[in-house]
Amino acid sequence: MIAQNIAFWIIAVAMGFAAIGVVRTRNIVHAALYLVVVLAGVAAQYILLGAEFVAWVQVLIYIGAVVILFLFGIMLTRAPMEGDSDLDNDQRFPAAVAALFLLGVLVVLLLDAFGGTKIKLDAAVLATGKTAVVGDAIFRQYVVPFEVVSMLLLAALVGAVVIARRD
Amino acid sequence: MLDAAWIIPLIPALSFVAILFFGKKMPRQGSEIGIVAIATTFVLSCVAAVQWIQRVNRYEGSHQGLGALGKSLMLSTQEHGAVVKPVVHSITWWQNGAFKFGIGIQIDGLAVMMLFVVTLISLLVHIYSTAYMKGDIRFTYFYAALSLFTASMLILVVAPNTLQLLVGWELVGLCSFMLIGHWWEEGANTNAALKAFLTTRTGDIGLMIGVIITFFAAGTFNIVGINQYALSPGADHTLMVVGASCLLIGIIGKSGQFPLHTWLPDAMAGPTPVSALIHAATMVVAGVYLGARVYGVFWSGFNIGDGGMNPMAVIGAITILIGAALAFVQDDIKKVLAYSTVSQLGYMVMGLGVGSWVGAVFHLFTHAFFKALLFLGAGSVSHSGSHHSFDMKKDMGGLRKYMPITFWTFLIGSAALAGIAPLAGFWSKDEILATAGQGGFELFAIVGLVGAFLTAAYMTRCVYLTFFGEYRGHGQPHESPKAITVPLIVLAVFSVFAGLANAAPLGLEKFGEYVEPKFAFPPVIVPTFDYGLAGASLFIVLSAIGVGVFLWFREEEMHAFKGLTKRNVLARGGYALLVNKYYLDDLYEGVIVAGIKGPIARASYWINQNVIDAVVKGAGLAARAIAGGTYTLDQDVLDAGYDGLARETGASGGLLSRVQTGRLQWYALVSFAAIGVFSLALVIFR
Amino acid sequence: MIMNQFLILSAFLFCVGVYGVLARRNGVLVLMSVELMLNGVNLNLIAFSARLHAVSGQVFALFIITIAAAEVGVGLAIVLLIYRNLRSPDLDGVDQLKG
Known part of the structure; x- marks a missing residue:
């Protein structure tokens, strides 16, 4: 338990500073990098809590895809790469x-x-730690919401294309 | 079919969705989906009606088949004697604690009658609209709205509880709003739609409170349960009075009763098929239907069985007279018909108020046919005769030569509305009047007779202005296409024969037998057919038509006739005009003047000069005095108050508008601050 | 471990995100702050999942991750549109609702 507590506090403090960095930094690219730290920290906390599958999904989707999307957004809106004091409003x-x-x-x-x-971590890991349990829940109990979410993704895809299209 | 009647509202609802999504892609832009769906619904409704009749027959047959012993056993086991039960099915819609709110069907005579009327007229209107709305920019949308309306109306009709009735009630109101404002590009149409919606909403508040009161009184939303409670000796009379009054406000709003009738003539801004379907035959009678459905509440709340005054009958009577009087001064043919509808709805409400349940429902039944016929006829005239105008004085006249089918069907509809035997309107009106006369409501019977006189007179004027005389429009009048004339013919047939469903002297009293909900029904009196009354009403109607003819000619002489003379003299030597003029003189001298010249004329002149004049003068002086007082009050008190109110509103509005910076993040800040404050409040006052 | 460690951390992330959404001018940065808020919520869900030994929390966290991805896609498209119309990704210019 002590080791886990130490890990928690180290990660939590890093996350806290990085989160403040996201909202306080004057460089927009730095904000994206701070965000990576926060997201990775959240993934580490998931592992501490025994939610291994969610942790890896977090790494893949957030760090792998969402942050890249943000960087694209930064490039496409031609934000200044060096410091800019004008990122906050009044x-x-x-x-x-x-x-x-x-x-x-x-x-x-x-x-x-x-x-x-x-939280009894050992029992929690035994009860919900396996990816098989998560998969079971998604495809039995939550299969309808799962399908609905897939429709939502499709709608978002089409919507993003329609909104951003140059015409 | 009776058990599966839930499918009847479902089909048009599905058709609405189908038209909405696929209508534009279809070769006829969705109209075929609507027509097929409504035709199916109509067939199913007919099947349901036949099965209901069989059910009643079988039930009565089985009782006649029983021996005397069996009959007495049957009577002893059932408190109210042997009555056929309605088919009620209900599923739980939602649940609050232990209380379940159901949605389902209640099929009885009244419901199958309404199913038949609604689906038949809806079907005819669907067919009619293929020609009438041809080329409209929102053709598909129009059909989708028609389907939605039909579905909503059917939901209302089959409702087994007051909640579902309320849902259907609001849905038809919404569809009415959508369809009145169908041509929303013109501001007047939008305003009319808004007016209709808001006015009926005013009444709906009464309905909603009435539903709640009846629920707390009877402990159930079920219509059968409410009626049984209301008619049981243990019913709380105070609650029943308040509940009946609130429900009456709902009826006043929906069925265009005085003083909330003003929206109905304005609603004529919608397309004519919509006026025929919604504002003549179905939606506006929803109020009457409600009254017939929870009749027990009115019966026990207003003490209808005792005779005498009650708000329902009084409102109905007032509405009959003001509606008919207003119909006289309209130049717009649809407005004439709209005020006529107001007046006829007054008959129905008065019928309920004087205890003539069968008469009111029967009048609803027959009125649906002939009034839809008249509206569709008016639409046919404007479509093919007057170049999309509804102004009888400017753009119509003489159309009988060009549009024979429309003319004859319109004439049949007018005769049925006026109440000429043996057409539909005669029987139903007579039933109401006979019940009123025999149930201790003589005054209301007289009001009904006066209303019949006015009805016949204004319909004469309307028919004359539209179809007789010279054509005054500028278009090329011709007969309408088949899609328009066929529905007219069908409705004309119904207008002629529908009355025979309950024609007492001919031994046909089937309507009451099959439609009356005997399972929970007050002891209404069954009127005997009164030949004297029927003869009197027929005489009144015929004399009104005579007076109408006279009035029309005189009006022509005074206003339009001079113009016509000139035109005819210049154009064709005035041959036809001369013939008309002689005819006019004959009538004028022979019938009217000869009658008036005699002693009657002198006597009435004296009365006119001395009595009526004095009364009128006195009334005028009194009115002026009251008006002066009112004016002072208005200027000095109310106006100042309103000015102050307006100023304050403006000032506070200016102050508040500063909050609206338009910036997204400012709004977000306010919401988050509010969330924080509310959470804190929750924490503190937990 | 103590439940509140995770819950307060997640509340902290959420509130930092709130500050970012309210105070940042650049649209992309506002979206990043929204991601911070969503992650706070997710951490909360996972903590309760572990506390109650119920897998539903994890499933919902997965749904939220998916929806967040969709939200970023649409959100960035909107920011691009703003940028294209106003020549700047700043949200200050979007004030047509001004009363």
């Missing part, structure tokens, strides 16, 4: 207040609701 201060306020409410709520709750 409601930075109220935005920070709103976000901190929300965080405060959430933390109070969580401490109140789940103060002493613990």
